[in-house]
Amino acid sequence: MVKSLLDKLENMLFVPKNLQEIVLKCPSCLNKKIITDENTGEFFCGKCGIVLNDKITNTGAEWRTFSSDEGNKARTGAGTSLTMHDRGLSTVIGAVNKDASGKPLSTSMKSSIERLRTWDSRSQTQTSADRNLRQALNEMSKIKDKLALTDTVIEKAAYIYRKAMEKKLVRGRSIQGLVAACLYAACRDTETPRTLDEIAAGINIKRKEVAKCYRLIFRELELKMPVVDPVKGVSKIASIVGLSEKCKRKAIDMLNIAKKLGEVAGKDPMGIAAAALYLSCITMGESKSQKDISIASGITEVTIRNRCAGLRKIIEL
Secondary structure (H helix, E strand, C coil), X not given: XXXXXXXXXXXXXXCCCCCCCCEECCCCCCCCCEEEECCCCEEEECCCCCEEEECCCCCCCCCCCCCCCCCCCCCCCCCCXXXXXXXXXXXXXXXXXXXXXXXXXXXXXXXXXXXXXHHHHHHCCCCHHHHHHHHHHHHHHHHHHHHCCCHHHHHHHHHHHHHHHHCCCCCCCCHHHHHHHHHHHHHHHCCCCCXXXXXXXHHCCCHHHHHHHHHHHXXXXXXXXXXXXXXXXXXXXXXHHCCCHHHHHHHHHHHHHHHHHCCCCCCCHHHHHHHHHHHHHHHHCCCCCHHHHHHHHCCCHHHXXXXXXXXXXXXXX
């Protein structure tokens, strides 16, 4: 009897050559055409009709619509995110004063719903830490559009700010300063070419305060930042100045040679990128002054001249 049961199980399972999926077989007629009925929750054979399994889990849509517009029929809601103070897990009482059937609420029920809506919004920020986090994340969403930052950078900045709150680094310091420092740290971590001056100007505070907060979180959170590649700053400067693609490629070739020879280590990435672009302009015959590249990169003309001296040696070699 045990042997017959084992034979039936072997007949039900068919392992294909790639061993990645298992296809059911009918134990009665050995047919491979198995049909799934989502209404009754059954697996049955398409030839002889024998039921192989019942009460299966429904993996389809949770609801259905009879209207012409297509809605989102997913079983899950919106994904959680660190950029929201409650990570997207809170409930929201809507502003529409209607019941489930679409009828307007009575006056007494409307006032009750208003009180519930008020206490619901208040309960989300009960402590000062919650209010601080909510204001900081709002500042991050504002500066995201100003500096054209990606969602990955904002997510990383929110993660660093939450870690700073756990270490109690927020107390006694301005929210804007710490937000700017976390954004700069996130840009450094994701290798997004943004300078301290750009972030300080975007959030409208002094560069000195951003640098001070960045040194604090770098030291206390023990962050490990990758070395910034100067090649990533070439496209940004070239697009502002209006250089050609040949000029950009020439500057990238110079920087790649400089990286192999170790001339890039310990130098400001934007400074050496600006110097490479200036030398490529001279080589390709494009009339762009040091002042134009200095304004586009945020690097002084003296720094560009000093970096050009080192890159000229590479060109001669």
